[in-house]
Amino acid sequence: MATRRFSATDPDLDQLYQRLSEGSLQPLWELSGLLTSEPRVRGVPHRWPGSELRELGSRAGDLVPVDRGGDRRVLACCNPGLGGAPYAVSTLWAAVQYLRGHEVAPAHRHTPAALRFIVEGQGVWTLVDGDALHMGTGDLVLTPSWTFHEHHNPGPEPMIWMDVLDLPVVAALDAVFFEEGPSEDADTRTAARSASEGWFGGGPGLVPVAGPPLPQHRSPLLAYRWADTDRALDAVLDTAGARWTTLRYTDPVRGGDVMPTMRCEITRVLAGASTDSVRQTGGRVLCVLHGSGEVHIGAERFDVAPGDILAVPSWTPWSVHAADDVDLFSTSDAPVLDALGLMRVQNLTTGQDGTAARGADHVTALHPHTTTDLSGAHR
Amino acid sequence: MATRRFSATDPDLDQLYQRLSEGSLQPLWELSGLLTSEPRVRGVPHRWPGSELRELGSRAGDLVPVDRGGDRRVLACCNPGLGGAPYAVSTLWAAVQYLRGHEVAPAHRHTPAALRFIVEGQGVWTLVDGDALHMGTGDLVLTPSWTFHEHHNPGPEPMIWMDVLDLPVVAALDAVFFEEGPSEDADTRTAARSASEGWFGGGPGLVPVAGPPLPQHRSPLLAYRWADTDRALDAVLDTAGARWTTLRYTDPVRGGDVMPTMRCEITRVLAGASTDSVRQTGGRVLCVLHGSGEVHIGAERFDVAPGDILAVPSWTPWSVHAADDVDLFSTSDAPVLDALGLMRVQNLTTGQDGTAARGADHVTALHPHTTTDLSGAHR
Amino acid sequence: MATRRFSATDPDLDQLYQRLSEGSLQPLWELSGLLTSEPRVRGVPHRWPGSELRELGSRAGDLVPVDRGGDRRVLACCNPGLGGAPYAVSTLWAAVQYLRGHEVAPAHRHTPAALRFIVEGQGVWTLVDGDALHMGTGDLVLTPSWTFHEHHNPGPEPMIWMDVLDLPVVAALDAVFFEEGPSEDADTRTAARSASEGWFGGGPGLVPVAGPPLPQHRSPLLAYRWADTDRALDAVLDTAGARWTTLRYTDPVRGGDVMPTMRCEITRVLAGASTDSVRQTGGRVLCVLHGSGEVHIGAERFDVAPGDILAVPSWTPWSVHAADDVDLFSTSDAPVLDALGLMRVQNLTTGQDGTAARGADHVTALHPHTTTDLSGAHR
Amino acid sequence: MATRRFSATDPDLDQLYQRLSEGSLQPLWELSGLLTSEPRVRGVPHRWPGSELRELGSRAGDLVPVDRGGDRRVLACCNPGLGGAPYAVSTLWAAVQYLRGHEVAPAHRHTPAALRFIVEGQGVWTLVDGDALHMGTGDLVLTPSWTFHEHHNPGPEPMIWMDVLDLPVVAALDAVFFEEGPSEDADTRTAARSASEGWFGGGPGLVPVAGPPLPQHRSPLLAYRWADTDRALDAVLDTAGARWTTLRYTDPVRGGDVMPTMRCEITRVLAGASTDSVRQTGGRVLCVLHGSGEVHIGAERFDVAPGDILAVPSWTPWSVHAADDVDLFSTSDAPVLDALGLMRVQNLTTGQDGTAARGADHVTALHPHTTTDLSGAHR
Structure with missing residues (x-):
């Protein structure tokens, strides 16, 4: 309330404002910008060039050991409109992660969920609650909320990929929890096929009648x-x-x-x-x-x-x-x-x-067809 | 009420029973077998040998034109316990259908739903609401409730497959509707891939954001x-x-x-x-x-x-x-x-x-694992 | 197949039909009436007059003890079109039940679900899994599938009410189970308010955060x-x-x-x-x-x-x-x-x-307004 | 990144950090406090005394006309831990609203949803999309997202109540929309019973088969x-x-x-x-x-x-x-x-x-009973 909209010289109002302030109260009529006709978005359109991300990732690989700070060598995209917050848009963290040959990033878990999308390269394994998932070009790999995850690179070549997390949302809800993995030693397992894919990656619509329990809130396919x-x-x-x-x-x-x-x-x-x-x-x-x-x-x-x-x-x-x-x-x-x-x-x-209707999250109607209702159960 | 359980010689009861009968009423105490400790199942375990089904199907192909009686050359499995009803078990119709080379079975639709499972052979096409689906060994093809469906065999070889319908259930609910197709001429289209599969048969979990509207109550994949x-x-x-x-x-x-x-x-x-x-x-x-x-x-x-x-x-x-x-x-x-x-x-x-819980139709727990909850939405 | 539709004198067909019969198979083309353009309904419109139901119920009360045959004194409405089956329509049992003063109908349970609707009178108590529910004019009382239920009439006046059961549906699915109550002695408890109503009968939309577990598939309010x-x-x-x-x-x-x-x-x-x-x-x-x-x-x-x-x-x-x-x-x-x-x-x-859409069971659009979507969860 | 955690004097790292900064990137290893073992909550426990809220509301009524600033005379509770943001906790706006006798607060709507809870008094009417709802002691009145709402006080007595809004959540998602009502003149209707209550406020579980369309995402009862x-x-x-x-x-x-x-x-x-x-x-x-x-x-x-x-x-x-x-x-x-x-x-x-499971939002297990599953459909 740096500036006051009303009655700047009214001593009664001065006194009221003083008492409101002492009582941890604010008068709505002095607040502006709370309810805007359209969203007042601080984030701006922005591009982080892939060539630069690769080069800076590599440079970080040369200079910074992976075990510093969160056990991850990650460069976070900071939207220029967000005042220095390390978020690509106001609700999503986006970053590149760089792992050199023979490096490991040991296990931890957190309530913010993450996904990995691989633009180029292969050879790194992500373990999600112990299930080894190979990462290769064009793959999407999920590390859902509160699942232990770790990465290891058994080969000599470095690898870079994109991480996206819902961290801003979880932080805004005061619901961030974090836990180190049970061991400091990385689990360097590999597997010809992850269990997740063995159970749930069959042909379209083919699912086992009996198998591991389905996780709540998210896909069993990782x-x-x-x-x-x-x-x-x-x-x-x-x-x-x-x-x-x-x-x-x-x-x-x-x-x-x-x-x-x-x-x-x-x-x-x-x-x-x-x-x-x-x-x-x-x-x-x-x-x-x-x-x-x-x-x-x-x-x-x-x-x-x-x-x-x-x-x-x-x-x-x-x-x-x-x-x-x-x-x-x-x-x-x-x-x-x-x-x-x-x-x-x-x-x-x-x-x-x-x-969009709840239970009808067909919201990205990019296509000139009838929109598909892709809502599901996740009970 | 052929025999009476009580007071066979009581004239007052005689009179009551007479009045009940005239009033279209029955005394519960004279009815037996309504509420049994376990289901009183009339159907019996039975096997219809494949060799015989093929032979009799072929013989029917020689003797009976396809356009007689429902436009289908079908032999229905009659459970010996069901008193002559043409049902394999009390709630399911099962049959083999036989189509000779160059034959067609023109379009109709009905509220009973059907499925086709092919044990051997290929070359027949089923059209479901105009979408051409090839039938081959091991395939499951759906013709859901109230979808127009027809079959045509463009090649010279005959083909046989199994039909299963929910006809007994729909009939018990007095909900059977039937309609001939719009044309008596068969639609003999073929297609390298059905539209159903093109839209919804992608890799596991990959579905188009926009496409044909999803049908209610049943899979869009046929x-x-x-x-x-x-x-x-x-x-x-x-x-x-x-x-x-x-x-x-x-x-x-x-x-x-x-x-x-x-x-x-x-x-x-x-x-x-x-x-x-x-x-x-x-x-x-x-x-x-x-x-x-x-x-x-x-x-x-x-x-x-x-x-x-x-x-x-x-x-x-x-x-x-x-x-x-x-x-x-x-x-x-x-x-x-x-x-x-x-x-x-x-x-x-x-x-x-x-x-089994509603919304948890994991009922065939054949497998010594935790049972998967395969319930879905179909809203 | 009393009469044959085709080739009545063809010996080859005779032989095929003979073999089909021996093989527990029937030719579809000889079956008629399976798929009709509209439901072929055997039940007919009918009325059972209340005055007669009351009189015959009372007369049964005079002549037949309650403990005979199913422990219930019940007169079942038999639709004249259903060939003597004790069903009011093909999927529903409807009946009147008559309980004299001081009589009891001891506990049992069955997978067919029942409801009681009271046209006139009061004073009988129905216990559902031990919860005592008073029955009075205009009340609807539920005894859902596989709940123990019993009735007792502590007062001197007889009482009559309507029972409706889903028995024909459950029987058609070969899913009837029945069990006597744990005791032959009736539980003659009464209560100022049933627990069911105490927990779940509050004002519209008011439900306890913690209470008895919600039953699957049906209302917790009885x-x-x-x-x-x-x-x-x-x-x-x-x-x-x-x-x-x-x-x-x-x-x-x-x-x-x-x-x-x-x-x-x-x-x-x-x-x-x-x-x-x-x-x-x-x-x-x-x-x-x-x-x-x-x-x-x-x-x-x-x-x-x-x-x-x-x-x-x-x-x-x-x-x-x-x-x-x-x-x-x-x-x-x-x-x-x-x-x-x-x-x-x-x-x-x-x-x-x-x-009607699944999950949109607003089917009885009797009213010239937009139909309310009354579907619910019951997970 | 006021202070650097690593290699403060390494010129190569200096250069990398410089380039990252120019590229709108931040190194994760220099960020702290993003992933904490438990939520790092800035809001603090706080009480706003009712006596003071009433007194200051009344004083604001004396000094500030209702038509200033958002057309509402509202005092917002500012959690002392939230650095001056007008939020009671990080995700909820809470406030008192004060309306003098014969005052009106004209219609507007916004995507943030609001509720009103009345501690004392009566006589003000809230119109929600034109449906007139009386407000009285102990009542909860909803003005859901994007419903037009307005208040009018036909009597001489002032009235105060609590408003709670989800404004912080909607703002964090960049989804705030606001619109003035169609008219600057207040609608001063009253009604013996709101239409919302007439349709949906019947006894527990009693709902009209046909009526106004059910709103998505929220209760039809207001x-x-x-x-x-x-x-x-x-x-x-x-x-x-x-x-x-x-x-x-x-x-x-x-x-x-x-x-x-x-x-x-x-x-x-x-x-x-x-x-x-x-x-x-x-x-x-x-x-x-x-x-x-x-x-x-x-x-x-x-x-x-x-x-x-x-x-x-x-x-x-x-x-x-x-x-x-x-x-x-x-x-x-x-x-x-x-x-x-x-x-x-x-x-x-x-x-x-x-x-808590999705679809099982029985989260406030305050009570030593089994927790009720209160999840619903809202499809």
């Missing part, structure tokens, strides 16, 4: 492989007769998002095509896997290349124009907004609006 | 291919380190059974292994896809071979002993019993009982 | 009192500015029908008003609580009075015209048809059709 | 009356034979919390009794309706009286000891934490821990 994703993208484009499409990664047993706080999607745009321009409430992080073109976010236009990470702030339209075939991974906080009844979507190309 | 099923069976056996396992066919987008009235499962038993002996409320139909061995149903023991269809009546224990590796397809009315809170399961090998 | 129902009917009519309306009895904690097999509703029609004429798949039983008028069922017209029980067969339109204010209790198998995707509704007055 | 709440509290205490209990306000049609972001509960503690000491993730605001006693929050002890508002920060134990019979209204962000899988509960009195 790795989504590029070979499957690539084939599914082709099949949908072919079936739709379309030039671009978006797939969502979902729980293969119960449907619904892979985790309750982060929606994962992948968009393929064939050379020359452009997606619709869409905005929705909540933030989004993009990561270019293949191809080049332009990504428009609000009034900004970014030329993109593989490895680029981009920030799409809340209620900011974005679209992609592909110079050559583009594959674009994307994470958003949409499950949170859906669950709380706060999702709004506006397709600026088609003019369609949408307020 | 064909489950043997190559996927075979690979998933191997993966689960390998991951579990087990000698036998059961997979359920589910809705790949929302989870849950493929149709609201019929549960579809496939069991692989490696040579020399035996499944647990389990019984549950409701009926089941088995169909041997591969291998040979013994199927025990109640007190009966059947030597089985590919193409055999078997009836497992309600509350009757069944198990499989594999001589060589056995693949056994299975359909039950379990979704109905689950939805109505009437499912009971008893594993006679492990001694475990279960009353 | 009695719905007339005073509440009467007041709610008035409030809705007044708010809607309507002359007739229907309320559904639902689970007050999780929403949805009170039991998974039977929907309970009450319709109030003010003097001179008529309800829409509506038909839906599945059967219904009506019971007149107050008032007189005409009930039209199909082509039949019945003059009705309190205590009358009426049968509405599947897919048969029905409506009510009130001479003086009518209150009409109604039970149907609609939750079953909803769960299985088999519900169809047609309002012949407004011309609106409906196929 | 007012919970003290007479109902009081009676339900008595009934539960009596049935449980307990000295204290907590009721939750839920959607009477579908179950589940009244709004997706705020859980509303009321606790009655009889004179001399104490509740368990419980902590859970997420913040809570208490408001004393009746009685006096002690509220313990963390290490603080507050003597309380009617009208007091108290802040319970995340993961801080709280309990109540009643000097005379206490009724305590309570709001928390628990539905958010439940939906995101972030709810943890610890009962320090009984030693029981809990991680």
Whole structure:
């Protein structure tokens, strides 16, 4: 209340304001900016170039041991609009993690959930509650809330990948818990196939009648492989007769998002095509896997290349124009907004609006078809 | 009320009984067998040998044109205990359908849902609401309630497959509707891949954000291919380190059974292994896809071979002993019993009982692991 | 197959039919009436007059002790179209039960669920798993599947009420189990308020955070009192500015029908008003609580009075015209048809059709308003 | 990064840090406090005395016209630990609103949801999308997300009540939208009963089959009356034979919390009794309706009286000891934490821990009974 809006010289009001202040109270009529006609978003559109992320990751690998500070060698994307907070958008942490050959990042767990998306390279293993998952180009690997996870690189080559966490959301809810793993020694197991994939990665709709108990709130499948994703993208484009499409990664047993706080999607745009321009409430992080073109976010236009990470702030339209075939991974906080009844979507190309229904989180209606209801159970 | 339990010579009671009868009323105390300590099941364990089904199907093909009587050349399995009703168990119709080369079975639809399971052969196409699905060995093809469906055989070879319908259930509810297709001419389209599979048959958990509207009550995926099923069976056996396992066919987008009235499962038993002996409320139909061995149903023991269809009546224990590796397809009315809170399961090998929870239709706990909760949304 | 449709004199076909018969197989093309364009309903519209039910109940009370045959003095309504089966419609048992002063009907339980609706009188107590529920005029009392229940009449006056059970459905699924109570001696407890009502019968939407575990599949509230129902009917009519309306009895904690097999509703029609004429798949039983008028069922017209029980067969339109204010209790198998995707509704007055969505069991669209989605969870 | 943890004098690292800073990147190993073993909660336990709130509200009424600043005369509770932010706890806005006789607060709507709880007085009307709801002592009145709402006071007496909003959560998600009402003139309607209550406020479990469409994400019932709440509290205490209990306000049609972001509960503690000491993730605001006693929050002890508002920060134990019979209204962000899988509960009195399941938001296990599953559908 640096400045007062009313009656600056009224001694009675002065006294009231004094007593309110002493009583840890504030008068609403002196507060502004609380209820705005549209979201007042501080985050700005931004691009972190993949080439620079790789180079700085490598440089950090040379200079900083992995065991310093959180046992992870991570560079966090800081949205320039967020005043120095280490967040890519106001609700998502995005970063690159760099692991040199023969390095290990030992086990810990935390209530913020994380996902790993690999733009290039292979050979590192992530263990999630002891289940060894190989990481390779185009794969999505989940380390859900409160699962122990660790990484080890048995080979000589370094590897870099993108991490996205829901840390800002969990922190805003005062619900961050953290625990070191049971051992300081890394578990350097590998496996031809993770148990998660052995049980739940079968063909579409095929699930074991008996097996490990299904985890609450999240997918039992922890790795989504590029070979499957690539084939599914082709099949949908072919079936739709379309030039671009978006797939969502979902729980293969119960449907619904892979985790309750982060929606994962992948968009393929064939050379020359452009997606619709869409905005929705909540933030989004993009990561270019293949191809080049332009990504428009609000009034900004970014030329993109593989490895680029981009920030799409809340209620900011974005679209992609592909110079050559583009594959674009994307994470958003949409499950949170859906669950709380706060999702709004506006397709600026088609003019369609949408307020997503709970249990109907088909909010990214990028595509000129009827929107699929991808909600699921997760009871 | 042929015989009276009480007061056979009391004239007052005679008069009361007379008035009750005139008033379309019956005295409960004269009725017996209504509430029995365990289900009084009239269906009996039975096997229809595959060799005979093939031979009789072929013979029918020689003698009976396909366009007679429902436009289908179908032989229905009649459980000997059901007094001539054309049902394999009291709640399921099972049959073989035989289509000669170049024959067509034109479109119709009905509220009873059907599934097709192919034991041997290929080359026939089933169109479901115009979507062309190829049928080949080991495939499961769905023609859900009230979808138009037709079959055509463009090649010279005849083909036979198993049909299972929920007809007894729908009939008991007085809810049978039927409609001829819009045209008498068959639609003889084929397609390299059905639209159903193009949209919803991608890798595990990968679904399009926008696409055709999801159907209510049932899976949007209409064909489950043997190559996927075979690979998933191997993966689960390998991951579990087990000698036998059961997979359920589910809705790949929302989870849950493929149709609201019929549960579809496939069991692989490696040579020399035996499944647990389990019984549950409701009926089941088995169909041997591969291998040979013994199927025990109640007190009966059947030597089985590919193409055999078997009836497992309600509350009757069944198990499989594999001589060589056995693949056994299975359909039950379990979704109905689950939805109505009437499912009971008893594993006679492990001694475990279960009353399945609604929204937890993991009822066929054949496997010595924790049972997977395969319930889904289908909202 | 008394008569053959084809080739009556073809010896090859004779031989095939002979072999089919020996093999427990039937040719579909010789079967007729399996798939009909509309449901072939055997049950017929019928009325059992309340005056007669009371008189015959009383006469049975004079002549037949309560402990004979099922420990209940019950007269079952037998629909004249059902060939002697003791069912009011093909999926519902309806009956009157008569208990003389100082009589008891000891505890048992069965998987078929039951409900009691009291047209007149009071003073009998029903114990459900030991919870004592008083029965009075206009009350609905539930004895859900597999709950022990018993009745006792501590006073001198006899009492009669209507029982409805889902017995035909449970029997068709071969899922009837029955068990005598732990003791032959009746538990003659009474209570100022049942525990069920104490915990879950509070104001609308008020439920205890901690209490007895919620039962699966059904409402934790076991009695719905007339005073509440009467007041709610008035409030809705007044708010809607309507002359007739229907309320559904639902689970007050999780929403949805009170039991998974039977929907309970009450319709109030003010003097001179008529309800829409509506038909839906599945059967219904009506019971007149107050008032007189005409009930039209199909082509039949019945003059009705309190205590009358009426049968509405599947897919048969029905409506009510009130001479003086009518209150009409109604039970149907609609939750079953909803769960299985088999519900169809047609309002012949407004011309609106409906196929009810799963999770949207708003099927009895009797009212010219937007239909309320009354589906619930029952997980 | 004011201070550096590593290699403060390494010029290579200096250069890396310089480049990271230029690239809007931060090294994780220099960040601390992101992942803490337990939530690092800035909010502190606090009490705003009811007497002071009433006095300052009245004084504001004398000095400040209602039409200044947001059209509401509101004093916001500012938790002393939150650095001046006008929030009672980090996720909830709590305030008192004061309306003088004959004043109006005209219509607007916003995505943050609000509730009103009345400690004392009556006579003001809140209109929610045009439905007139009277406000009286002990009533809970909802103005859900994006519903137009306005208040008018037709009588001469001023009135004060508590407002709670989920504003901090909606703001953190960049999802605040606001709109003025269609007219600057207040709608001064009153009604003997709101339409919301007429349709959905009937007896427990009684809901109209047809009526206004059910709103998504929230209860269709907008007012919970003290007479109902009081009676339900008595009934539960009596049935449980307990000295204290907590009721939750839920959607009477579908179950589940009244709004997706705020859980509303009321606790009655009889004179001399104490509740368990419980902590859970997420913040809570208490408001004393009746009685006096002690509220313990963390290490603080507050003597309380009617009208007091108290802040319970995340993961801080709280309990109540009643000097005379206490009724305590309570709001928390628990539905958010439940939906995101972030709810943890610890009962320090009984030693029981809990991680609430999604769809099982029985998180405030204050009571020594089995916890009720109060989850609902809201589809």
